[in-house]
Amino acid sequence: MEVLAERLSQLDSQAGGAIRVVMFYDTLMRRRVDLPALARASAGLAECVAGIRLHGTGRTIRMSPDGRQVSAPPPPASTTVPITLDGEEIGTVWLERPGTPGSLDELLLDRLAIAATAVVDKYGPARTTMADPALVELVISSDSDEAAKARALRLLGFAADLPVRVVAVRSQVPLDQVGGLVCPARPVKAAPLADVGVILATTLDPARFPTGVRAGIGAADSPDRSWREARTALRFATPRQPVVHYDDLGALALLAEIPQDASRDNTDVAAVARLAGNPEDLETLDAYCATGSLRQAADRLHLHHSSVARRLEQLGKTLGIELTEPTGLIRVRLALTAWRLLDD
Template identity: 80%
Template sequence: MEALAQRLSQLDSHVEGAIRVVAFYDTLMRRRVDLPALARASAGLAECVAGVRLHGTGRVIRMAPDGKEATTPPSPPSSTAPITLDDEEIGTVWLERPGRPSPLDEVLLDRLAIAAAGVVERYGPARTTMADPALVELAISANIDEAARARALRLLGFAADLPIRVVAVHSRLPLDQVGALVCPARPVKAAPLADAGVILATTLDPAGIPAGVRAGVGGAESPDRSWQQARTALRFTTARRPIVHHGDLGALALLAEIPADAARGNADVIAIARLAGTPEDLETLDAYCATGSLRQAADLLHLHHSSIARRLEQIGRSLGIDLTEPTGLTRARIALTAWRLLDD
């Protein structure tokens, strides 16, 4: 390879040199080299620093002519070329040649860009859990065409024929740890967005979600629809119910669509907001709404059922709701849920 580079540097014919450059990269592609090897060979051939950058992952590779990673501060590129895959620009290649570009630099970069696109298509992204948030956001966006979504998913490492499920999480644990637990088998990708962490996976084990993490799980539909469902389900999570599947919400999911002003103006929700000033009463009502049973609520709170009965009687008077009646219990459950959704 070095001998070929030396011979190319001695060529006087631009056409013959261009043919040699094409043959040089054809050889590299037949050897199925990776991106660092491509950049290393290109730097040796060009006798200056060569660089490769992938937009999706933010990965940057700079190699010096001696075959080692370039340690000098980046210089303004003397020549650049886009890396394109399926008509989408996925990255850039460049040379940092001091002085004027060489007559063969354009051909060299063109072939380097083609070879880099082939490497990305062949090997895909690194098998890591954390992904570029911009790429993840593109994959779950409702405002892009399906071709762009398919490209984003492919760059994330997902096969086109596999369904994607999305999980929205609130977690103090690193997202890569949560992702590895809910999907021990690859592929799984995670990224933080503005309001929640996002996990994308083809298979999912919600039982692997660790304690202290709240998670909303979307269905195995299109990624954008699954993301919307996951975000809605996340709003319904509580300390007592930290994991919610959107499919389990049923008609309760409609509560998330009620305008906040309408919910705040509802008499039952206003009463729950007043009750929230007494955490003990709120916890008692929550336990009773979760179980629908005095004895089960007492077990949850480690109290005698008679104590729970007295509390609920007082809470019912405060709310203006008969909690012993099925209709009253339903009203309390809906009002408590609607009040919680106001905080999300």
């Protein structure tokens, strides 16, 4: 390949050179090369830095004529050509030639773009976790038509016949690391969207979410419905239960539909809100609501059950709820959950 590139770079005849450029890329495509190899060969042929970028993955490949990857900030491209697939622009190829563009640069980039399209169409985008937020938003938006969603999913690397799970994430851990952990062996894409991170995956392991992450997992087959469910589930996530499946919420999901003003005006919710300034009281109430048992709450709090009993007695008086009665336990569970959903 290097010998052929050297011969082509010495051609004087523009017509002959054009034919040989076409033959050069035909040979590369028959060899089934990947995108880095395409960029490397193109840089050698053009005798300047050649670049390839896919919008869907955000990955940029820049190769110098000596075959090495370039890490220095790129200068303005001398010539650019879009990569298109099914009428959609999915990326760009370019040359970084100092001075005036060469006479065959445009043809070279046209053939490089065609070759890059063939690689993406056959093998899909190069594996990466972070994706273009615009494509992710297109997939999960309720305003997008099905054809647009299908194109966006294909550009993100997902097969058309596989359902995609949607996860809403708030995390102190970088989003790409979270995606790689919960879905280490299958396609996974992630992108920040407004105040929350989005993860798209065909399958995931909820047990692999790292410490410091809160996540809501949608259940619907449709990505836009799954996104709404994931956002709702995320609102229910707590330090005690950082990962919430929408399916596991059941009727509790209805609490997310209650107007916040109505929740604030509720007597039980207002009483819980007044406890929020005392972390010890709130922790005791949370442990009791989570277990439904005085002794289990004591174990969770690492206290003697008599100490917890005294706390619950005092909390019941403060809240105006008999906590040891089944009805009282239901009331305080609902009130605590509704309070956590306020302003979330």
